[in-house]
Amino acid sequence: MNGKPEIHQQINRLRRILEYHNHRYHVLNSPEISDAEYDRLYRQLLDLEGLHPELVTPDSPTQRVGAEPQSGFSKVYHEVPMLSLGNAFSEAELQEFHRRVTSLAGTDDIEYVTELKIDGLAVSLTYENGILTRGATRGNGTEGEDVTSNLKTVRSIPLRLTGIPPSRLEVRGEAYLPLPAFRIMNESRADTGQDSFANPRNAAAGTLRQLDPKVAASRPLAFFAYSAVIDDAKSDITSQWDLLAFLMDCGFLVNPDRKLHRDIKGVTKYCRDWEKQRGTLPYEIDGVVVKVNSLAQQKKIGAVSREPRWAIAYKFQAATAITRLLEIRINVGRTGALIPYAVLDPVQLGGVTIKSATLHNEEDVRRKDIREGDTVVIKRAGDVIPQVVGPVLKKGTVRNDPFVYPERCPVCDAEVQKEDDGAFTYCLNRNCPAQRFESLKHFVSLEAMDIAGLGPQTLEKMLEMKIVTSPADLFSLTSEQILLLPGFKEKSASNLLESLEKSKSRDFPHILFALGIRHVGEVTARLLADAFRSIDNIKNAPREEIMAVPGIGPETADSINGFFRIRENLLQLDQLRKHGLRFELSGERKVPENNLPLEGKTVVITGTLDGYTRQEAKDAVAILGGKVSSSVSSKTDFLLVGANPGSKLAKARELRIGIIDANELERMMGKALK
Numbered sequence: 059m060n061g062k063p064e065i066h067q068q069i070n071r072l073r074r075i076l077e078y079h080n081h082r083y084h085v086l087n088s089p090e091i092s093d094a095e096y097d098r099l100y101r102q103l104l105d106l107e108g109l110h111p112e113l114v115t116p117d118s119p120t121q122r123v124g125a126e127p128q129s130g131f132s133k134v135y136h137e138v139p140m141l142s143l144g145n146a147f148s149e150a151e152l153q154e155f156h157r158r159v160t161s162l163a164g165t166d167d168i169e170y171v172t173e174l175k176i177d178g179l180a181v182s183l184t185y186e187n188g189i190l191t192r193g194a195t196r197g198n199g200t201e202g203e204d205v206t207s208n209l210k211t212v213r214s215i216p217l218r219l220t221g222i223p224p225s226r227l228e229v230r231g232e233a234y235l236p237l238p239a240f241r242i243m244n245e246s247r248a249d250t251g252q253d254s255f256a257n258p259r260n261a262a263a264g265t266l267r268q269l270d271p272k273v274a275a276s277r278p279l280a281f282f283a284y285s286a287v288i289d290d291a292k293s294d295i296t297s298q299w300d301l302l303a304f305l306m307d308c309g310f311l312v313n314p315d316r317k318l319h320r321d322i323k324g325v326t327k328y329c330r331d332w333e334k335q336r337g338t339l340p341y342e343i344d345g346v347v348v349k350v351n352s353l354a355q356q357k358k359i360g361a362v363s364r365e366p367r368w369a370i371a372y373k374f375q376a377a378t379a380i381t382r383l384l385e386i387r388i389n390v391g392r393t394g395a396l397i398p399y400a401v402l403d404p405v406q407l408g409g410v411t412i413k414s415a416t417l418h419n420e421e422d423v424r425r426k427d428i429r430e431g432d433t434v435v436i437k438r439a440g441d442v443i444p445q446v447v448g449p450v451l452k453k454g455t456v457r458n459d460p461f462v463y464p465e466r467c468p469v470c471d472a473e474v475q476k477e478d479d480g481a482f483t484y485c486l487n488r489n490c491p492a493q494r495f496e497s498l499k500h501f502v503s504l505e506a507m508d509i510a511g512l513g514p515q516t517l518e519k520m521l522e523m524k525i526v527t528s529p530a531d532l533f534s535l536t537s538e539q540i541l542l543l544p545g546f547k548e549k550s551a552s553n554l555l556e557s558l559e560k561s562k563s564r565d566f567p568h569i570l571f572a573l574g575i576r577h578v579g580e581v582t583a584r585l586l587a588d589a590f591r592s593i594d595n596i597k598n599a600p601r602e603e604i605m606a607v608p609g610i611g612p613e614t615a616d617s618i619n620g621f622f623r624i625r626e627n628l629l630q631l632d633q634l635r636k637h638g639l640r641f642e643l644s645g646e647r648k649v650p651e652n653n654l655p656l657e658g659k660t661v662v663i664t665g666t667l668d669g670y671t672r673q674e675a676k677d678a679v680a681i682l683g684g685k686v687s688s689s690v691s692s693k694t695d696f697l698l699v700g701a702n703p704g705s706k707l708a709k710a711r712e713l714r715i716g717i718i719d720a721n722e723l724e725r726m727m728g729k730a731l732k
């Protein structure tokens with residue numbers, strides 16, 4: 059004996075252990091050992107295989123990387139064609155699909171499975187006796203390319219199946235690049251002067267067609283399995299739902315957000331919900347795939363040309379588009395902040411023409427290196443204002459110089475000053491017309507004083523005619539003055555006077571919010587009103603006392619103190635008071651009562667929440683009765699998600715934890731503090 063059988067056994071044991079931990083990490087998302095421990099075991103296997111190269115097999119975990127660069131890809135013939143799907147662009151088209159299905163199946167009794175339509179590339183994986191022997195792209199459906207070496211680098215693709223696999227199994231699914239990896243990849247490409255990819259799908263396609271598998275290995279693709287070629291006669295799988303369960307048993311990653319529906323009703327809701335929530339996923343989806351669940355019914359319904367008639371892709375409205383950024387311009391906000399925005403070559407996005415998009419702030423433009431003349435990706439999620447995601451860089455194109463921020467206010471030419479860690483520059487002139495206009499707009503808005511009949515054009519005209527220069531002036535308006543404004547008649551003028559009068563009885567928190575103190579949003583205004591009861595108490599409160607209010611941080615406290623140090627603001631307050639506005643809470647102290655929405659719940663926060671600093675969000679949760687914890691576990695009740703969420707989101711999804719956003723939090727606060 060030369061010890062070979064033992065070595066062989068040892069190698070096999072190590073391989074099984076490594077496969078197990080690979081599966082726990084990349085498929086189940088619940089590792090049991092540290093990366094260092096995994097690496098140690100891996101090196102042990104590598105060493106043993108180095109000593110005994112004759113024992114290396116293609117399914118060894120060491121064979122994921124290391125294949126030699128290729129000169130090209132050989133063609134692969136798909137014996138069972140890889141079909142594509144018909145599209146539905148509306149709920150009506152989904153209903154139409156359902157009618158067709160019931161008529162072809164000869165029954166109304168149809169179950170459906172809905173799956174997220176991952177925006178990646180369809181690939182086919184062939185396993186012989188449980189070992190991955192071939193990985194291919196879809197190509198044109200009948201002929202694709204052999205990209206086995208590249209697909210082997212994908213950690214969520216098992217090199218060897220678990221359970222008792224059939225002698226031959228072809229699994230199909232979507233290879234994709236998760237968003238965090240996509241962002242990192244594009245950043246490093248930009249740093250090294252390479253073209254950036256316009257979207258994760260192109261990046262995934264480029265990766266699969268890499269001739270050097272080492273390059274593919276450096277880009278962490280992932281894979282969701284969604285179908286398999288099975289011989290009905292030999293298999294006891296009778297539905298798509300069971301097929302997905304079988305794929306999981308084989309060791310594949312199957313998307314956790316799949317759903318089985320007894321009828322079409324739930325399908326429509328699923329599509330609608332995911333169209334709204336798509337932005338919370340750590341990968342891109344472009345729709346929902348709706349499939350008839352029963353394989354027998356699928357067979358009966360059949361396919362025409364290259365499309366099955368038992369499945370359809372419900373396509374979402376496009377969320378991103380590519381266009382040219384013509385010019386960067388500056389808006390001056392209510393607080394004097396110089397806010398950059400992009401003037402775009404008009405482009406269609408989600409059914410509307412987009413001509414401009416926000417660039418958030420100076421820091422953002424610098425970080426993303428957005429320049430005039432760039433080709434840019436723009437994004438729209440839900441109803442929010444379109445945003446510029448970033449430039450699409452092509453090698454060899456000559457770019458303009460980075461945008462230079464003005465040294466004076468572009469509206470009033472006053473001096474400007476950088477603040478807030480350089481993210482924003484502010485115009486220091488309190489009389490800046492732009493600031494006056496924005497303050498008035500804010501003051502009359504629905505969430506503030508709720509004064510109907512004062513649109514932006516009217517406000518602008520009032521300022522221009524100098525009949526109004528500050529919010530307090532609104533309450534001295536006479537009907538003669540109003541009648542001088544374009545578009546006003548007797549009736550509309552008296553309506554405006556009436557709504558001005560009515561607004562005087564607005565409660566204190568709304569009035570406080572209407573003042574437009576920097577960092578004092580609706581929620582903060584309510585917190586301040588509750589804690590201090592009157593404007594005078596707030597005015598006289600030292601910084602520490604303001605900061606002691608749960609939900610209020612140092613920046614906000616400074617801004618509040620600063621507001622009351624300015625003489626003009628105090629004069630304005632005086633005038634408003636004279637007009638009868640209430641600057642104190644009336645009646646009983648209102649504290650949130652029982653039925654706090656987050657009573658006894660554990661909440662984890664991730665990402666940047668719109669309208670809240672991290673501290674404010676924590677305090678808001680506390681006010682609502684909840685407890686904030688830092689990591690997601692089975693004990694977490696809710697994940698509070700903002701923009702650019704971290705890995706916590708994926709974890710929460712995996713554990714099926716409830717997900718809420720800033721709007722939801724705001725709603726809860728609104729209810730609890732009413």
Ligand code: IVH
Nearest residue numbers: 141142143173174175176179180232284347
């Ligand atoms: S099923 C016969 N399921 O969408 C069914 N496709 O045009 C064929 N896709 O080429 C596909 N997620 O690349 C199916 N859960 C999913 C999918 C999915 C993404 C892609 C796939 C296919 C295209 C359909």
